[in-house]
Amino acid sequence: MKLRVFVTLKSGVLDPQGEAVRHALGALGFDGVNGVRQGKMIELDLAETDADKARAQAQAMCDKLLANPVIESYHIEQA
Numbered sequence: 001m002k003l004r005v006f007v008t009l010k011s012g013v014l015d016p017q018g019e020a021v022r023h024a025l026g027a028l029g030f031d032g033v034n035g036v037r038q039g040k041m042i043e044l045d046l047a048e049t050d051a052d053k054a055r056a057q058a059q060a061m062c063d064k065l066l067a068n069p070v071i072e073s074y075h076i077e078q079a
Contacts, residue, residue, distance in 0.1 A: 001046050001054040002079035007067045008039035042066055043079060051078065 017038040025033045048054040058076050067074045
């Protein structure tokens with residue numbers, strides 16, 4: 001089963017990469033971009049065929065390695 005994990009910084013956490021992208025977009029002539037938040041997408045291809053079990057595995061992976069729960073949040077989608 002393929003799942004996608006989207007990890008983003010929590011609201012209120014400074015995002016210097018997002019700010020650099022926002023600044024660069026303005027320099028390229030893209031006016032009106034008030035904010036950019038940077039994140040990451042991780043695609044998992046799991047052997048598990050049961051959707052609930054696969055989601056539980058992915059959540060455990062996020063809690064233990066893929067996301068920093070102090071500053072990041074995540075959501076999981078089936079690919």
